Amino acid sequence: MHTSPVLTLPVSYSVISSQALQQELLAFYPHSGQVKVLFLYQGMHDTYLVQDTSVTYVLRIYRAGWKTFEQVEAELQVLLFLHAQGLSVSFPIADKQGIFIHRIISPEGERLAVLFSYAAGEKLSSLSPREASLFGSYMAQMHQITQGEHVSHLQRNYSVTSILDGTRQAIQTILPTYLDVYRKLEQIFEILTRQLTPIVRKELKTGICHGDPHYENIFIEPGTDKVTMFDFDFSGNGFLLYDIGSFCFYERHQKNNITSFLESYSQLLPLTSLELELVPYFTLLMRLFHLGARSKNADGIKTPLWFPDEIVAKICEIEREAQRLHIVK
Template sequence: MALFPVTHSILSQRALAAEVLPHYFGGSPSECRLLVRGMNDTYLVHSEGTRYILRAYRHGHRSLQDIRHELDLLQYLHSRSIGVAAPLTRLDGQYATEIQAPEGTRYAALFAYAPGHMLPLSPETAGRYGQAAARLHAIMNTFVSKHRRYQIDLKHLLDDRVPWILPLLEHRPEDQLFVNRVWRFLREHLDSIAPHLRWGMCHGDLNGGNCHTDNEGNLTFFDFDCEGPGWPAYDAAVFNWSVRDMSDRHYARQLWQAYLDAYQHVLPLSEMELASIPYFVAARQLWLVGLHCQHADEWSYGNLSEAYFDRRLRILHELVHEHDWKL
């Protein structure tokens, strides 16, 4: 009898310890525990007193070319003394391990554990984060890989995402029309200014997380799963997007200004790039909602409640109001 189709499996931590980790550690005893279940699944690994992170990429989420590009980028940044959680090679010199899961082929990669703890946000730490993000962008500009990677362009941010949202708003026709209009508005305006924006490598998720700080204040970036060629202005806008949901709006503005001032001290943004920030914040919001809707069959439609759409669409309404966008 054929196995019943699976959308997304959770790989056994015991099997990973027994069958995958020996490719990296040989016969050394290793412990593997599921840490985070998300777009990809993250496991905390202990081997000979040292912590590592094992990522099991979701089937169909990233191609092997995409994954190899990400691992190349991390190796490059590590070689340039940028604080990143670098990938580790297997004993045979390879970085990725192929796994035949019930839903199809998946890949796993092992990374160094980022030292320290999550960065607590304050104007001071937001400034350090902005400075580090600008340095990251500057170094990534010189990176070249033989492996292909998808682009963080308007197709990726908008056209591939919004069509997943609209059917789930059929019971909210005014919101459905609003989202469709915002999509068209952003498409038109970002298309017109895109030729005037710098293009380069982006982390893709510089939201204030995906970064640890140690006791000396050194920052280590991790989770480059969203990396790719794109607009650095978009990457900077992601931090603005991340603090917009804070209840204390005045404090959120302080954090953003501290981030922006520090970023510009290292890598100044042009007037056109600064003007693009609100558009990219809105595009980021549509990208995230579209991603959630696209993967609802894996993460559950129950998460897409009325409260969820109220909260997510509120930010778009606020942006339209603040900037007097004529939809």
């Protein structure tokens, strides 16, 4: 019987040992000596629970090649700024030398590790109107702090031009022969740019956005109703309406939640009639951003493949919504 050859192949994605992190990485941080690291879940990045007697932390190991060191540094700068302003966020923890980001050499390349404070409260499986109201107040507080701010090197840019150009480039790369799809995209872009003219954009608030205001990215503490937000991986500079449009898309089947969110948001940071009118268009922009981002990354190499037919179906769905807005307008 012939023996098959033994192959040595590169790795696209690996999981760092919890025990190795406990022994090697956590040695850089002050702790009681009873620290324990547990692999919590695997998503875009790997998340570990770090327990040290009465204190709990979260350790994130970023996917190799997802962000540069400077981009992670910018994300942490946003969190430290918000924390310093009194907003409850899961903020980065420095080691004994004051270092926030550690480099780990893995089989697929360099990965970056950051220890975060643990968000107090409970995980939500959905939002009630009351919880949506708390979320709206929280988001308004965050936007009050970040309005007019700009952090260099943030990976995301939530401007109209950046989103449309990024989506166009991603679709052209992954669907090079789908000319009818390009026409649909251009029709969507035309509706958006006709509504969001340069003159209109000057009237809108800009600053730092969370980028993914989903109920899965907040905890609410029972008894105090304290909201803590985490996962600022998609934080970016741009129009603050992007966050509001994103929330409205996530809760599109819960109209009462959208109403509660917008009402409580407006009590702290009033939305003009123009801003309220434009929320659905920023929901479209959010959908286009995610379309472009997923198309760019879901190439079947480092992340699971997103089949062309599914991308086309998603574009048609967005086009129908854009046309509906155009007709209503």
